[in-house]
Amino acid sequence: MGAPDGSSVPVTVVDYGAGNLVSIEQALVAAGAVVRRAERADQIGNPALLVVPGVGASGPAMERLRAGGFERAILDWVADDRPFLGICLGLQLLFETSDEDQARTLGVLRGHTVRLDGAPTLPHIGWNQVERRHDHRAFAGIADGADFYFVHSYAGAPQDDDVVLAETEHGRRFTAAVARGNLLGVQFHPERSGRDGLRLIANVVGLAAEVA
Amino acid sequence: MLCRRVIPCLDVANGRVVKGTRFVDLVDEGDPPELAERYAREGADELVYLDISAAPEGRGTLLDIVERTARRAFIPLTVGGGVRSVEDMRDVLRAGADKVSLNTRAVEDPELVRRCAARFGSQAVVVAIDARRVIPTEAIPSGFEVVVRGGRDAVGIDALAWAQRVVGLGAGELLVTSIDRDGTKAGFDTGQLRAISDLVRVPVIASGGAAGPDDFVAAVRDGGADAVLAAGIFHRREWSIAAVKAAMAAAGLPVRAVPDEAEVA
Secondary structure, three states, X not given: OOOOOOOOEEEEEEOOOOOOOHXXXXXXXXXXXXXXXXXXXXXXXXXXXXXXXXXXXXXXXXHHHHHOOHHHHHHHHHHOOOOEEEXXXXXXXXOOEEOHHHEEOOOOOXXXXXXXXXXXXXXXXXXXXXXXXXXXXXXXXXOOOXXXXXXXXXXXXXXXXXXXXXXXXXXXXXXXXXXXXXXXXXXXXXXXXXXXXXXXXXXXXXXXXXXX | OOOOEEEEEEEEEOOEEEXXXXXXXXXXXXXXXXXXXXXXXXXXXXXXXXXXXXXXXXXXXXXXXXXXXXXXXXXXXXXXXXXXXXXXXXXXXXXXXXXXXXXXXHHHOOHHHHHHHHHHOHHHEEEEEXXXXXXXXXXXXXXXXXXXXXXXXXXXXXXXXXXXXXXXXXXXXXXXXXXXXXXXXXXXXXXHHHHHHOOOOOOEEEEOOOOOHHHHHHHHHOOOOOEEEEOHHHHOOOOOHHHHXXXXXXXXXXXXXOOOOOOOO
């Protein structure tokens, strides 16, 4: 896979000191990407796709993003509608604020990250069905309602309904994926979701290669 | 609906997967990355990797094997054994773990649970509780007592009180092992599981005693477990993950379908 012309697609993964980068890197490489880690904003380079992965708590994560100069860089990147993938916390941080740590987050998307109160179990851990509101090429070749792996207690609640791409049910329905232009955010972990997850990542890499 | 998970466990000593009745008569069962890949392909929902020789040897987790294991399977990986600090947890996550399991160290230093959850979020912090049945006393009113160091040392703490305490400190999941049943094939201790799962809202993983698919069904239906873990019966191919999931589905439990293609690179 990779770019239509067969060349490798440059992808930068934001490394803000929390969490597993091995899995997302491995999945991106399997999708034909050449992956670079950026510990500071000046290491982002000029990739076709910027990925913000996510394990961590919102407060410390925002502090580390700011310390690395990433806040401005991500805002500029998204403002230019360049291809972006936020995963789990990397999606939640796109909203304005989070219930977790009462953190002020990036504010790329209108709305707030809320705790999934009322769920039968919390954190929501395991495989659950992702139901699409509409088609998107990131999900090409993936059945509607396919199982993806979740591990989280919070989820973004977008104010603009039209950015909601997919939803999942756990006690109540929550936003499992958002899309706006070349921005994609997923609450689940495609890099840990087996074959369908790898397909989604390959789709996202392929879309980024078209834009670049 | 959230699927009930089937989780093969890799007990790793000196870089090899082993299985014995905890720490005794260890038998070599294979290479961790190879087994991880096999289980991902066969439909495992998650993997637990326990570095059981880390604590006895007083060292940290062997990170290179964790990383090789994480690279071979695109399903979630929980790593336990040898995590003694927030920095250790960071290193294990960076090596490719999605969650870290704390056991003996959490008993020695319960605040470690809080520190790890504050940094990485509750969803990444599993507390493993090894417990055995005892005659109820004032100190152990439930009759389930916490034991540490692979089941060798009782610590005089009630397992139910401990479960509540660690959840309050920020544990996002509990891995509950019946030391009485572990390695015995006598089935899970569903009474113990039910007592804990009724008490906490975080997911509970059942461990210790699996002999066959019916035990997995019982752990969920009778024990209230969200996930079920086993080692030997999978390593030795006595039962496939597909057979276990078929039994769970037949009992009306939601499970993720076993993939018809490789879930590996």
